[in-house]
Amino acid sequence: MSNLLNSYFVKTHKLEISITIIAIVLFLIYFLGAPHVFTRFPIYRAFMQSMPFFGIIAISATFVVTLGEIDLSFPSIVGITSLIFGMVMTSTDGNVFIAFILATSLGMFAGLVNGLLVTKIGIPSIVATIGTLFFWRGLVNVISQGSGIAIVDVADGTWHHMIFVEKLFGKIPMQFIWFIVLTGLMQWVYRYHKFGNHIHFVGDNKASAQMMGINVDNVKIIAFVQLGFFSALAGIFTMYEMLYFWPTQGEGLMLTTLAAVFVGGTSVFGGKGTIFGTFIGVLIIGSLESGIVALGLSGFYVKFINGLMITVAVTVYALIQRRKN
Amino acid sequence: MAEELLKLENIYKNFGNVKVLKDVNIKINKGEVVALIGDNGAGKSTLIKVITGVHSPNSGKVFFKNKEVQIKSVAQSRKMGIEAVYQERALCDQQELFRNIFAGREITNSFGFLDIKKQRKEAEKILRDYIGFTSKAITVDSQVMGLSGGEKQGVAFGRSLYFNSDLIVLDEPTMGLSIQETEKVLNFVKGLKKENKSAIFIDHNIIHVYGAADRFIILDRGEVVGEFNKEEISREELVQKMIQLHESGKIKVED
Numbered sequence: 001m002s003n004l005l006n007s008y009f010v011k012t013h014k015l016e017i018s019i020t021i022i023a024i025v026l027f028l029i030y031f032l033g034a035p036h037v038f039t040r041f042p043i044y045r046a047f048m049q050s051m052p053f054f055g056i057i058a059i060s061a062t063f064v065v066t067l068g069e070i071d072l073s074f075p076s077i078v079g080i081t082s083l084i085f086g087m088v089m090t091s092t093d094g095n096v097f098i099a100f101i102l103a104t105s106l107g108m109f110a111g112l113v114n115g116l117l118v119t120k121i122g123i124p125s126i127v128a129t130i131g132t133l134f135f136w137r138g139l140v141n142v143i144s145q146g147s148g149i150a151i152v153d154v155a156d157g158t159w160h161h162m163i164f165v166e167k168l169f170g171k172i173p174m175q176f177i178w179f180i181v182l183t184g185l186m187q188w189v190y191r192y193h194k195f196g197n198h199i200h201f202v203g204d205n206k207a208s209a210q211m212m213g214i215n216v217d218n219v220k221i222i223a224f225v226q227l228g229f230f231s232a233l234a235g236i237f238t239m240y241e242m243l244y245f246w247p248t249q250g251e252g253l254m255l256t257t258l259a260a261v262f263v264g265g266t267s268v269f270g271g272k273g274t275i276f277g278t279f280i281g282v283l284i285i286g287s288l289e290s291g292i293v294a295l296g297l298s299g300f301y302v303k304f305i306n307g308l309m310i311t312v313a314v315t316v317y318a319l320i321q322r323r324k325n
Numbered sequence: 326m327a328e329e330l331l332k333l334e335n336i337y338k339n340f341g342n343v344k345v346l347k348d349v350n351i352k353i354n355k356g357e358v359v360a361l362i363g364d365n366g367a368g369k370s371t372l373i374k375v376i377t378g379v380h381s382p383n384s385g386k387v388f389f390k391n392k393e394v395q396i397k398s399v400a401q402s403r404k405m406g407i408e409a410v411y412q413e414r415a416l417c418d419q420q421e422l423f424r425n426i427f428a429g430r431e432i433t434n435s436f437g438f439l440d441i442k443k444q445r446k447e448a449e450k451i452l453r454d455y456i457g458f459t460s461k462a463i464t465v466d467s468q469v470m471g472l473s474g475g476e477k478q479g480v481a482f483g484r485s486l487y488f489n490s491d492l493i494v495l496d497e498p499t500m501g502l503s504i505q506e507t508e509k510v511l512n513f514v515k516g517l518k519k520e521n522k523s524a525i526f527i528d529h530n531i532i533h534v535y536g537a538a539d540r541f542i543i544l545d546r547g548e549v550v551g552e553f554n555k556e557e558i559s560r561e562e563l564v565q566k567m568i569q570l571h572e573s574g575k576i577k578v579e580d
Contacts, residue, residue, distance in 0.1 A: 012466070194437040201428050204417035210379075211414045213400035213429035271419040 015265035034294035051286035052179035058260040060230035067203040068270025069125040074231040076136035078250030081232035086149035086245035094154030111228025115221030149245040164240040187275040203270030327354035336385035347547040356521040360538035367544040378402035408490035415481035423448035423465040455483035475506030495526035535560040
């Protein structure tokens with residue numbers, strides 16, 4: 001046992017192991033507290049249906065947080081790209097290729113704007129992205145004039161609806177499969193690609209990274225651009241699930257998404273993080289609301305327990321980090 | 326006649342209206358260790374940043390291996406064979422050693438994915454052969470955080486040797502180090518000469534400078550005000566010069 005605890009894997013994966021244990025304990029509580037709900041499949045299907053919408057963004061945002069930066073504008077990027085997707089879909093009679101390319105390009109453009117404001121103009125990311133948060137949402141309101149767009153006629157029953165959100169074998173929501181695949185891919189990029197490597201070095205120490213010949217500005221810009229892309233993608237998934245665009249789309253995503261990243265163990269100070277941790281963070285944050293209600297507590301507890309989880313988690317990580325230093 | 330490695334000609338550098346470097350001319354030969362000395366604000370750091378590509382000069386020429394070059398980025402200067410070893414900025418603390426050694430110069434496949442196995446193997450070789458780390462406590466998977474200042478610089482030296490740099494730039498390599506650690510770092514510098522590598526370094530401690538360097542270049546307010554070979558000047562005389570410079574703001578170069 002002590003051998004196991006001292007093994008190389010355990011030593012280098014303390015965060016991942018802690019977060020996994022927390023998730024297991026949480027699900028055990030659900031299971032024991034509400035067996036009538038948690039021994040049956042529908043609750044898990046509901047989780048698989050709803051988690052990917054913010055989970056995809058959380059995975060992508062882990063790159064930006066590892067840089068020591070933050071992006072608060074993604075809820076509005078989801079909004080503006082969903083609007084464009086809806087408008088193009090309805091006006092082209094469901095041409096998904098054009099709609100997809102335009103929506104994701106706009107997402108990347110919005111990310112590029114964030115990246116340029118942060119690197120070339122030198123505005124701290126928390127300030128710059130508050131600006132763009134309002135800007136893109138404002139643009140949504142101006143363009144949509146407050147009304148929604150139904151895409152049910154051009155999307156429902158199509159092959160693209162099937163590959164985005166229908167159920168595999170009638171059970172597993174496709175968006176969850178996509179979420180798993182993307183998580184795996186992003187984990188690979190995060191740890192084993194040059195770009196992921198540079199993200200870690202820039203987040204760790206910008207000056208050192210520059211001295212090692214890493215183009216700090218480019219790394220940051222690309223990180224914001226990919227977050228723009230994945231925000232657009234998350235918006236498109238949501239559109240297919242709901243078959244409707246509404247002007248506040250994306251607004252509820254901010255706290256759950258960032259909470260998943262931080263509960264997952266990625267350091268706010270940059271330089272260290274884990275995609276796997278974010279994934280578990282998504283499972284935790286995404287299950288809290290239904291879990292709490294299923295346990296018989298009123299919905300009023302949701303935010304309270306959410307807040308408790310986040311505060312405890314980041315405190316534990318900060319203490320682990322301090323002991324290391 | 327020694328072979329010339331780096332030559333700077335009439336280098337000027339301004340930051341806004343402030344003239345930080347004024348008509349600087351210096352030369353570094355192969356296998357030579359040159360020390361840059363001078364007060365704070367003399368322009369030493371700016372000068373080495375011009376050499377490493379962090380800053381571009383406003384005017385003047387840079388020759389490397391007898392060819393005129395324009396060094397526009399750190400990545401470019403490293404590619405040419407100029408490598409900086411900064412005490413505080415040499416490595417990133419929370420990343421593993423092997424990743425630090427290859428940061429910015431990763432071994433990858435054509436899709437940009439890292440060859441972790443090869444990086445770790447090469448890093449082991451560097452720790453063992455170039456740096457002589459034998460302690461079990463430091464492995465290629467160690468986080469840099471746990472290393473002492475001297476060990477960090479050792480890694481940076483090993484890295485520059487591995488990548489076959491011709492000129493190693495050292496910014497205050499002994500600052501804040503214990504006596505033993507300082508000894509180690511100065512030994513690294515001396516070791517460079519054996520490999521026929523050159524180095525340029527900044528240090529405030531004249532005793533360290535005198536022990537390790539072959540030639541001394543004194544900067545004052547952006548200008549080269551003195552240049553001595555080690556044979557021409559004793560340690561005490563060098564100290565005397567610096568005191569004079571400090572007191573009068575001028576140095577007697579003629580004697």
